[in-house]
Amino acid sequence: MRNPIRSEAEAFRFLLLVVAGAIVIAVCAALNTWLGVAGAVLVLGGLAAWLRG
């Protein structure tokens, strides 16, 4: 399992992923509410998969 606060570099990488995910959710939500929900689920799933390594 990946630990995002193991080192500064890992934390920085995690931050970049969160920023990218937030942009995806914001764009999807601007197009359609349910698309935003789907985008959020997709992004959270992706982050969970990344954390599991």
Add this chain to the structure above:
Amino acid sequence: MTTLEHAEGLAHDDEHHGPPEPQYSSRVHPSVLGMFLFIGSEIMLFGAFFTAYFFVRVVAGTAWPTPPFHLPVFVALINTCILVTSSFTMHWSLQSIKRGNVFGMRAGILLTFLMGLTFLISQGREYSRAGFAPKDGAFATIFYCLTGLHGAHVFVGLSILLFMTIRAFRGHFSPENHHGVELAGIYWHFVDVMWIVVFLTVYVL
């Protein structure tokens, strides 16, 4: 205990200085366990506030923002850019000291501190011009609670950064010894991640 064993014990005592060796009752290393507890407590803290936010907005169906109030989205977006940029300078600072570039480390950590300070001052200015107070309904209360909780974390991060900046200019860090910068960086990125989530939920969605 034989005389020989007793003598070996005494010899061992002579070699060991300081407190006795710790006894670990868990298979998880204490530093890792402490980190997990820290993450857990922060998730619960922010989670409680986000639960209140989703209850107010989704379950109760409160208009967001409640008319006639408006959220200063543009100022918050500029603040977001400042905070994300400060994470880049923080990362630059640590990479610099790892390569032995003391000037880069000092410049990076000072810029990070100044950008964090700008964020906090800007947020204070935003509060004074928001046109609503925490007592003005559920929307206003949740808004100030979420952004204020994050602001408190930024204040803690700035305090850490201030100490690290002073230490950096006093020459306390080297390519071999820069643990303080690393820890400050981890905390600062964590604060930044939390702001992205707060900004997305409070201002954008």
